[in-house]
Amino acid sequence: MSTKKLQKEVTEQVPVAEETKLPEPRRSVAFIGSECYPFVKTGGLGDVMYALPKALIAQNIDVKVILPRYKCIPWKYQEKMVYRGEFVMNLCADGRSFYVGIMEYVWDGVVYDFIDNEEFFSWGNPYTNLVDDIPKFCFFGKAALAALNYMNWIPDIIHCHDWQAGLVPVYLRTLFEGTPVASAKTILTIHNLRFQGIYNIPTVRYWSGLPDYVFNYDALKQGNDDANMFKGGLAYADMITTVSNTYAGEIQTEFYGENLDAHLRYHSGKLRGIVNGIDVEMWDTATDPRLAVNYDASNVLEKKKENKRALQEELGLVQDENKFVIGLISRLTDQKGLDLVNAVIPSLIDEHTQFVVLGTGDARYEDSFRYYENCFKGSVCSNIMYDETRAHKIYAGADALLVPSLFEPCGLTQLIAMRYGTVPIVRETGGLKDTVEPYNQFTDEGNGFTFDRYEAGLLMDAIIRARNLYLDYRPSWDKMVVRDMNKDVSWDHSAKIYRDLYMELRP
Ligand code: ADP
Numbered sequence: 001m002s003t004k005k006l007q008k009e010v011t012e013q014v015p016v017a018e019e020t021k022l023p024e025p026r027r028s029v030a031f032i033g034s035e036c037y038p039f040v041k042t043g044g045l046g047d048v049m050y051a052l053p054k055a056l057i058a059q060n061i062d063v064k065v066i067l068p069r070y071k072c073i074p075w076k077y078q079e080k081m082v083y084r085g086e087f088v089m090n091l092c093a094d095g096r097s098f099y100v101g102i103m104e105y106v107w108d109g110v111v112y113d114f115i116d117n118e119e120f121f122s123w124g125n126p127y128t129n130l131v132d133d134i135p136k137f138c139f140f141g142k143a144a145l146a147a148l149n150y151m152n153w154i155p156d157i158i159h160c161h162d163w164q165a166g167l168v169p170v171y172l173r174t175l176f177e178g179t180p181v182a183s184a185k186t187i188l189t190i191h192n193l194r195f196q197g198i199y200n201i202p203t204v205r206y207w208s209g210l211p212d213y214v215f216n217y218d219a220l221k222q223g224n225d226d227a228n229m230f231k232g233g234l235a236y237a238d239m240i241t242t243v244s245n246t247y248a249g250e251i252q253t254e255f256y257g258e259n260l261d262a263h264l265r266y267h268s269g270k271l272r273g274i275v276n277g278i279d280v281e282m283w284d285t286a287t288d289p290r291l292a293v294n295y296d297a298s299n300v301l302e303k304k305k306e307n308k309r310a311l312q313e314e315l316g317l318v319q320d321e322n323k324f325v326i327g328l329i330s331r332l333t334d335q336k337g338l339d340l341v342n343a344v345i346p347s348l349i350d351e352h353t354q355f356v357v358l359g360t361g362d363a364r365y366e367d368s369f370r371y372y373e374n375c376f377k378g379s380v381c382s383n384i385m386y387d388e389t390r391a392h393k394i395y396a397g398a399d400a401l402l403v404p405s406l407f408e409p410c411g412l413t414q415l416i417a418m419r420y421g422t423v424p425i426v427r428e429t430g431g432l433k434d435t436v437e438p439y440n441q442f443t444d445e446g447n448g449f450t451f452d453r454y455e456a457g458l459l460m461d462a463i464i465r466a467r468n469l470y471l472d473y474r475p476s477w478d479k480m481v482v483r484d485m486n487k488d489v490s491w492d493h494s495a496k497i498y499r500d501l502y503m504e505l506r507p
Pocket residue numbers: 042043044045047329330331358359360385386387388391410411412413414416
C-alpha cells in the first residue's frame with residue numbers, strides 16, 4: 001500500500017475515534033422495574049427496560065437492572081443465572097421476615113439482578129390481580145434496595161419504572177434512611193399513568209411496613225381509605241419523567257390525569273417528558289431473521305411487496321401486492337382506540353383494502369375482531385394471540401399501521417412501523433403526536449397520517465387520505481416510506497437526555 005494512501009486512511013480514522021470516546025464522568029444507575037424483554041414482556045415497558053440500559057452504556061453509564069425472578073422467565077435464561085447471594089429481610093408491619101435471593105445474568109454489558117422468592121414470584125404471569133400484586137411489589141421494591149446494600153453496589157441514581165417500583169423512593173427516604181443506598185437520587189418514570197397500585201390503607205401499610213406519616217394526602221393517601229403506591233412514589237422521587245413531552249403536559253389535565261392531575265401539577269417542577277426510542281439492532285429490517293426477505297431503505301419498495309405476499313399467504317388473505325394492507329398490533333384494551341377501529345371496519349374493507357390485527361386483551365375486542373374476520377374472509381385476519389414473530393412479519397408486510405389511541409404515553413408500535421417502512425396512522429395524543437409528523441401534500445413532507453379528536457369519522461378520514469395517496473399518488477407514498485425508514489427512532493438522542501438528567505441530579 002502506498003504511504004499516501006495509508007496516510008489518508010489514518011487521517012480519515014481520527015474523527016471516528018474521537019466520536020466514539022465515551023462522555024465523562026461515569027455514572028452508575030440501578031433500574032428497578034417489573035418487566036424486561038426478553039425475560040418477561042407484556043408491553044412497551046418491557047422494551048424500554050431492555051433498550052434504554054443498552055443505550056446508556058454507550059453514554060458511559062454503568063447500569064444494573066433489578067427485576068423479579070418470575071417463574072415464567074424462559075428456562076434458557078434461568079439456567080444461565082448465577083447465584084449472587086441471599087439474605088433474610090423484614091417486610092411487614094409485624095416484622096415478618098422473607099427470603100431474598102439474588103440471581104445474576106450479564107448480557108450485552110448490562111447486569112441483570114433477579115430478586116428471587118418463591119412465595120411472591122412463583123405465579124405464571126408477572127401481574128395477576130391486586131390482591132397478590134400489592135404484597136408482591138411491596139416486597140420487590142424493598143428487596144431491590146436491600147439487595148443493593150447487600151451487594152454493596154451503591155448507584156448514583158435509582159431509576160424506578162411505573163407503579164410496581166413506586167414504593168422504592170418512599171422506602172429510600174424512610175426505612176432505608178441512614179443506610180448506604182440512601183445516598184442515591186431517585187427518578188420515577190411514568191410509562192402509563194392508568195395503572196397505579198391502589199389498595200386500602202391497612203393492607204398497604206401492613207405489607208410495606210411503612211410508617212404512618214407517609215399515608216397522608218401529600219404522599220400515599222387517596223380518597224378516604226386508599227393508599228396509592230404510584231402517588232407516594234411521585235411525591236418522594238427527586239425527579240419524575242414520563243415518556244413524551246406531550247404526555248407530560250396531558251397528565252396534568254383532568255382528562256388524562258387519572259385522578260392524579262392535581263398531584264402532578266403540584267410536582268410539575270420536577271416533571272420532564274423524554275420520548276422513548278426503539279432498539280434499532282433488534283428492529284432491523286436488514287438482519288431481522290423473522291422476515292420473509294430482508295431489506296433496507298434502498299430496496300424497500302420492491303422487498304416490502306415480497307413480505308406482503310408472504311404475510312398474505314401465511315394469514316390466508318387474498319394474495320395481491322397492490323392491496324392496501326393495514327396492520328394493528330396492540331393490547332386489546334379501550335386505551336388503544338379500538339372502539340373507533342370497530343366502528344370503521346365495515347366501511348373500510350373494500351376490494352383494495354385488507355386489515356390484519358394482532359393482539360390479546362378484553363373479550364369484547366377479541367370477539368369483535370373474530371367476528372369481522374368471519375364477515376370479511378380473505379380481507380380481514382384477526383390474530384388473537386401474543387406472538388413476537390408474527391408482529392415482526394406484520395410490521396414488514398403491512399403498508400400502514402393504525403395507532404388511534406385514546407391516550408398514548410409514548411407508543412412504540414408507530415416507531416417500529418416507521419423503521420420498517422410502514423406508514424403510521426395515529427391519533428394526535430401523547431408520544432404519537434411527538435413522533436409522527438403529519439403528511440403535508442403540498443410540500444411532500446411528513447411521516448404519517450394523523451387526526452385529532454377521538455372520533456370514528458376522523459379516523460376514517462385519516463385512513464382514506466392514506467389509502468388515496470397509496471392508490472393514486474404512489475410516488476409520494478413511496479417517498480414517505482423511504483423517509484420513514486431513514487428517520488432516527490433510535491435511543492441515541494433520548495439516552496443523552498437521560499444522561500444529562502442523571503448528571504443534573506448527581507453533578
Ligand atoms: P403498550 O406498552 O401500551 O402495550 P407500546 O406501543 O408502548 O404499547 O408497546 C407495545 C409493544 O408490545 C410493542 O413492542 C409491540 O410490538 C408489542 N406487542 C403488542 N401486542 C403484541 C402482540 N399481540 N404480539 C406481539 N407483540 C405485541
